[in-house]
Amino acid sequence: MGEDYLPGIYVQFLERFPDVAQAQGALARTVRECNPFDDRTDRLIKLAMAIGAEAEGAVRSNVRKALQHGATLDEVRAVALAAITTCGFPTAIAALGWIEEVAAASPTS
Template sequence: MSQQDLPSGAGKLADQYPEIWSAFESLGQACAEAGPLDARSRRLVKLALAVGAGSEGAVHSHMRRALREGVEPEALKQVAMLAIPTIGLPAGVAALTWMEDLID
């Protein structure tokens, strides 16, 4: 992801502290390579973590990336459905609305 594609807060951090951003990117790459999950599975897990954290910005970010990577919208929305029995109906519905911001 180029710095131009970053959300405003992350882009500002990357511009002001490039060495920290570089270390953060390296950490992300190392974590991605630390196990057997394929790229699609990793993207769905990261989306689920964003949903669980209640982070609209992170949900939007992982949705944009997932859609660019070819993950079908119905699989992405299923993440919100799976959240309902675990973190509650309001949180799952909120996540679904954040996802639909980018699908509709």
């Protein structure tokens, strides 16, 4: 999976709802421009939120993007480990599994 990997469901969303996708993209850019974090930190924060929400697709996406923006695999794993005490052991273990699957398929890991 390269930088341009897009899950099929996301491609379908883009094709079926281009106006919504454009508006969501504009909102995401606006929010990103308002935060003080560098891209690496931003992706690690988003990864943490995705883990807490148990959102598998978002976890996988943010792992890929965090690695692309310079985060190390150890840093990504540390985010999942931190979830043990805030989100629970099962949530953290699920996230670690998703992280390892993405890492195994990623040329940047």
